[in-house]
Amino acid sequence: MNIKIEKLIKQFAKLPRVGTRAATRIVIGLLQDKTGRAESLANALLDASKSIHPCSVCGVLTDGDVCEYCSDSVRKNGQLCMVRDLSDVLVIEKSGVFHGRYHVLGGSLSGVNGVTPDDLNIANIPARIKNENIEEIIFALPNTVEGKTTQQYIISSIGNMGVSFSELASGVPLGGDLDYIDDGTLTLAFGGRKKL
């Protein structure tokens, strides 16, 4: 096979949920397309990778200074939902169960993968609690060892600021990603969240 095509297939095959066979189909389909889909996809990706960055307040990906959730005056203040990344925000938004503010950590603490507190969006949480009069922090992190470790680390690093902590009720399957949960289960999990 042509080396350029082979390299491109390898890059596509590294994307989440895309294997070598799907990557081959994708690349050949794009390169054979005469309507310029390959270029338009590449340009959209370049444009987004230049203009999209984490929101300066909560970490949600945005092309403005502050994201649509932080700048939305209709959303309730007082509750802060901690999630791992933007896709978890999208799942929660889709279910319509939560109307407070979000905080995207950008990952979970992990000794194996070398993710330390410095790699996560943690530093400005105390400032947010003060500025936004946060009364409750709801942890909606993955129900894994890494997720629980991260949760525990944040609770101990915040200390006694008069804020209460809760986590989603069971309903989130052990070892599961928020990505794969149906809206009903997610609603139950929000409703039955446990005081810590």
Place this chain on the structure above:
Amino acid sequence: MNIKIEKLIKQFAKLPRVGTRAATRIVIGLLQDKTGRAESLANALLDASKSIHPCSVCGVLTDGDVCEYCSDSVRKNGQLCMVRDLSDVLVIEKSGVFHGRYHVLGGSLSGVNGVTPDDLNIANIPARIKNENIEEIIFALPNTVEGKTTQQYIISSIGNMGVSFSELASGVPLGGDLDYIDDGTLTLAFGGRKKL
């Protein structure tokens, strides 16, 4: 969701074998990555879409004037294998059952999708038969109505040039893509090809 991200997800979701959920993961993963994977993928795609084009002889995607199959002096002349696109060439090459030359049509005739003979890489087949002393044309097109229609059209348009025609033996499941066939079945299909 941010409009730019939403648009990008929609573009990724249109790729073959990628749904909306996988596209969301891919886009968020790329945009959150700090090692520049999004830009490197976009640039590789832009570069390929500019430099890759069909081989002037057989239609296989290449960045040279003539592809690696046409310029390979070790391959046998005399047999020409007609396929729909490059991914079919890759499947046949992987099985190692065929050592002749290829001809990539770039699609199948289809009234429904508005694909006419002018859209396919058909015009230079008579010239190839003469120049390359082709004795046999082997059709390895999808076993569908469109594939058979295309095959019949090519046979009648070539007419009496002293070339014999064959098609892959059954073994290719009805309605199936060459992409999903194991090497053993493909070898049987080549061995048992039928004279037309």
